Amino acid sequence: MQVDATVAPDVGAAAALRADWGALARRARWKRAAGQSGLLGFLLVVSVPIILPYFWMVVISFTARSGGVSTQVLWTACAVIVPAVLLYSVVHLLAPSPRVRVVAALLLLVTVGALLAALVGGQLHLANYRFLWRTNIIEEIRSKATAGGQFPSVWTAFFNSLALALSQTAIILTVASLAGYYISRFAFRGREAFLQGMLVLHAFPAMTLIIPIFLILHWVGLLDTIAGVILVLATIELPFYVFVLKGFFDAVPWDIEMSAMTDGATRRQAFRMVVLPQVRAGLIAVAVFAFIRAWEEYIFVRTLLIENRNWVMSLYLFWVSDDIMGVDYGIVAAVSVFYVVPSLLLYVFCQKYLTQMTIGGIRG
Amino acid sequence: MPDFARAQLRRQRANFALFLGPALLLLACFFIAPAIVDLVLAFTDMDRTLAITTLTLDNFSRMATRDTRLLGALGITAIFVLSTLTIFNVTFALLLALVTTAVPRGMGAFFRAVWLLPRMSPSVVYALLWLWVVDPNERGLLNQILVHVLGMAPLDLRNDHPLLVIILANGFIGASLGMIIFTSAIRSIPEHLFHAARADGAGPLAIVRHIVFPALRWPISYMTIHQTLSLLVSFEYILLITGGGPFYDTTVFSLYAYRRAFENGQYAYGAALSLILIVIGVIAALVLWRLMDMRRLLQVPRIEVH
Numbered sequence: 055m056q057v058d059a060t061v062a063p064d065v066g067a068a069a070a071l072r073a074d075w076g077a078l079a080r081r082a083r084w085k086r087a088a089g090q091s092g093l094l095g096f097l098l099v100v101s102v103p104i105i106l107p108y109f110w111m112v113v114i115s116f117t118a119r120s121g122g123v124s125t126q127v128l129w130t131a132c133a134v135i136v137p138a139v140l141l142y143s144v145v146h147l148l149a150p151s152p153r154v155r156v157v158a159a160l161l162l163l164v165t166v167g168a169l170l171a172a173l174v175g176g177q178l179h180l181a182n183y184r185f186l187w188r189t190n191i192i193e194e195i196r197s198k199a200t201a202g203g204q205f206p207s208v209w210t211a212f213f214n215s216l217a218l219a220l221s222q223t224a225i226i227l228t229v230a231s232l233a234g235y236y237i238s239r240f241a242f243r244g245r246e247a248f249l250q251g252m253l254v255l256h257a258f259p260a261m262t263l264i265i266p267i268f269l270i271l272h273w274v275g276l277l278d279t280i281a282g283v284i285l286v287l288a289t290i291e292l293p294f295y296v297f298v299l300k301g302f303f304d305a306v307p308w309d310i311e312m313s314a315m316t317d318g319a320t321r322r323q324a325f326r327m328v329v330l331p332q333v334r335a336g337l338i339a340v341a342v343f344a345f346i347r348a349w350e351e352y353i354f355v356r357t358l359l360i361e362n363r364n365w366v367m368s369l370y371l372f373w374v375s376d377d378i379m380g381v382d383y384g385i386v387a388a389v390s391v392f393y394v395v396p397s398l399l400l401y402v403f404c405q406k407y408l409t410q411m412t413i414g415g416i417r418g
Numbered sequence: 419m420p421d422f423a424r425a426q427l428r429r430q431r432a433n434f435a436l437f438l439g440p441a442l443l444l445l446a447c448f449f450i451a452p453a454i455v456d457l458v459l460a461f462t463d464m465d466r467t468l469a470i471t472t473l474t475l476d477n478f479s480r481m482a483t484r485d486t487r488l489l490g491a492l493g494i495t496a497i498f499v500l501s502t503l504t505i506f507n508v509t510f511a512l513l514l515a516l517v518t519t520a521v522p523r524g525m526g527a528f529f530r531a532v533w534l535l536p537r538m539s540p541s542v543v544y545a546l547l548w549l550w551v552v553d554p555n556e557r558g559l560l561n562q563i564l565v566h567v568l569g570m571a572p573l574d575l576r577n578d579h580p581l582l583v584i585i586l587a588n589g590f591i592g593a594s595l596g597m598i599i600f601t602s603a604i605r606s607i608p609e610h611l612f613h614a615a616r617a618d619g620a621g622p623l624a625i626v627r628h629i630v631f632p633a634l635r636w637p638i639s640y641m642t643i644h645q646t647l648s649l650l651v652s653f654e655y656i657l658l659i660t661g662g663g664p665f666y667d668t669t670v671f672s673l674y675a676y677r678r679a680f681e682n683g684q685y686a687y688g689a690a691l692s693l694i695l696i697v698i699g700v701i702a703a704l705v706l707w708r709l710m711d712m713r714r715l716l717q718v719p720r721i722e723v724h
Contacts, residue, residue: 089622093521097529100514104532104590107547108539110559125562229440236437242430248438250707255449257644257703259651261672262695265679265688266452266459272468289448292441321433350540353654357680368542372658375546383550390543401538405531 087147094143106132115391116178118384127174134169138162182384186392191385195378204373206362208389211370218280218287218355218366219348225288226295226344227337233292234299235325239308252293260290261353268357278360286358287348295340302336303329339407346397367393456696459689466683477690487666491674498585498670499649506589507645508638511596516626518597519604530601533594545658548587552576580660580668587655596641603637604630640709647702651695671695 110128117127145158185191189207236242237249267286268277276282306329314324330337352368359369371393375386401408460477462470481488514533518526536544551559554574561572575583607629615625653673656662662669662677669677672695679688 090521093517094525097514097517097521097525101529101532103551104535107551107559108535110550111543111547125557125559225444229444232437233441236433240433240437242434253707254700254703255445257647257706258699259647259695260449261651261653262692262699263449263452263456264676265685265692266455267448268680269459269468269685270448270452270455285444286448289444292444292449296441322436346538350542352541352658368540371540371542371546375542375549379549386546390546394539394543397538397540398535401534402531 115387182388215366222348223344230295238303256293302333342404464686495670507592514597515600
């Protein structure tokens with residue numbers, strides 16, 4: 055009897071407490087959802103100035119006709135896409151189950167696609183991309199008298215850019231992996247001084263050396279050659295990549311090399327056949343990063359390359375925009391899209407490698 | 419024994435040449451040599467004929483006394499570097515890092531990728547987009563919004579507020595690097611610290627103040643110096659967007675040196691101006707070097723077999 059009397063109020067209190075917990079949890083969930091949507095809303099708003107211009111560039115390249123540019127397509131597309139994104143965000147926040155999310159995303163995608171096709175589909179065309187096969191397009195637009203012979207084919211610039219970026223990447227991969235391995239694994243006299251010197255060079259801005267580099271290339275006869283630019287670009291970024299690769303080599307356990315050498319491999323064989331495969335991720339990251347950097351380079355190529363047969367994509371785009379910006383937005387936008395796509399594809403598909411690069415305890 | 423020792427020494431030298439030789443050669447030719455050339459050039463009178471006739475201190479006396487444009491360039495540089503750095507490269511980068519780590523992982527990664535877009539896309543394309551956004555006639559993206567949505571008169575930002583345009587253009591790029599570095603610094607804070615703080619009743623702001631900020635002290639000082647230096651010497655976007663103009667209104671110091679050399683053909687004077695930047699660069703590089711994790715970087719390797 056005594057026991058019951060004391061237990062009964064406890065059960066009541068526990069029940070009250072349970073109800074309270076439920077309400078608290080609900081409130082916390084709502085508060086969390088509200089906070090999260092606030093943060094996401096903030097990100098969405100501050101990202102608009104970045105997303106919108108890129109989107110516009112793509113839209114112009116597929117819609118603009120000679121003479122002017124109309125933003126009507128852009129705003130129509132935005133009017134369709136923005137509500138869809140907002141709708142999906144609501145679904146994403148309210149429905150935690152992945153299946154509902156996928157179904158909602160698919161439904162929205164189909165709707166957006168259908169709406170866009172109906173509203174702006176008729177205005178899409180590929181005429182702005184005709185610079186890809188009509189290689190003297192600028193002359194056609196500007197007349198031979200003003201632009202005759204000034205512009206090389208876009209493919210000249212494209213293959214120059216490709217040659218520049220690929221050879222620079224190959225040089226960096228070879229030289230930086232050799233040096234990175236050596237300073238990671240070997241003890242040699244002056245190692246500390248060498249490392250410190252490399253660190254200073256790594257932080258040192260090479261852009262300040264552009265005048266003497268121009269003169270040195272002029273003196274040795276490499277001015278206005280792609281080879282000269284390749285060597286310069288490979289060198290000024292070299293200290294950075296050496297340290298990135300050193301970090302990757304540092305992470306390889308030395309027992310692996312030790313056992314390879316116990317099995318009779320020389321140091322160089324161990325490096326080539328045992329250690330290099332271990333840092334594959336690092337090599338890919340460095341290669342992608344170096345390629346993107348060389349692909350986008352402007353100041354050095356502008357200063358060191360003159361003749362239009364040596365133009366790379368950045369110079370081609372610059373002069374195209376300089377020449378026909380007011381006349382034909384569409385072609386300028388199409389050249390931009392053509393130029394930007396390779397580096398964006400690389401960036402998107404190799405992102406997981408790029409995020410692994412670290413230097414001096416600081417990821418970059 | 420001497421034979422063995424000699425063989426080992428030879429192998430050591432061969433390894434040194436094989437592994438470090440290429441890097442040393444490239445750095446000597448295109449990094450060290452240019453620095454020395456610049457140092458010499460600053461004391462000459464090289465002009466567009468590319469001939470050196472005398473050694474002179476004239477470049478420095480011109481800088482100190484006769485160059486009226488230099489002072490303006492320095493002022494513009496100060497405004498440009500300080501505002502871009504404080505508003506975007508540090509504060510906004512920090513904000514982005516904090517917010518993108520607070521939202522679900524996938525979303526955070528998506529928005530970080532968006533903010534990296536300007537850095538990953540070629541500079542000419544990025545500059546072109548800015549030209550389209552601030553286009554003075556009503557076709558410009560900004561003016562479309564101003565005129566049709568807000569009913570304002572169209573603006574010509576590139577002509578009237580060129581400094582603002584280049585600060586924004588550089589800031590949008592600059593914010594991404596800080597964002598990445600701060601994000602990984604936040605990620606490397608042990609998860610249990612957040613749980614403990616929350617269990618002790620800390621709100622989100624208290625967590626940021628007492629757990630996140632202390633962990634970001636080193637990355638922030640590193641980023642501040644690194645970005646000051648890179649803003650000080652880089653003029654790529656300025657050259658592409660405003661060309662340093664109108665007139666000299668956005669010609670920062672580094673662009674001023676570039677224009678003097680490659681527009682006016684005063685290579686020696688440009689080299690002398692660059693020399694100042696080189697000295698600043700070396701000092702900043704030394705400071706940065708103190709901020710890095712020295713002990714780990716200089717750790718003596720464990721394998722001594724050659």
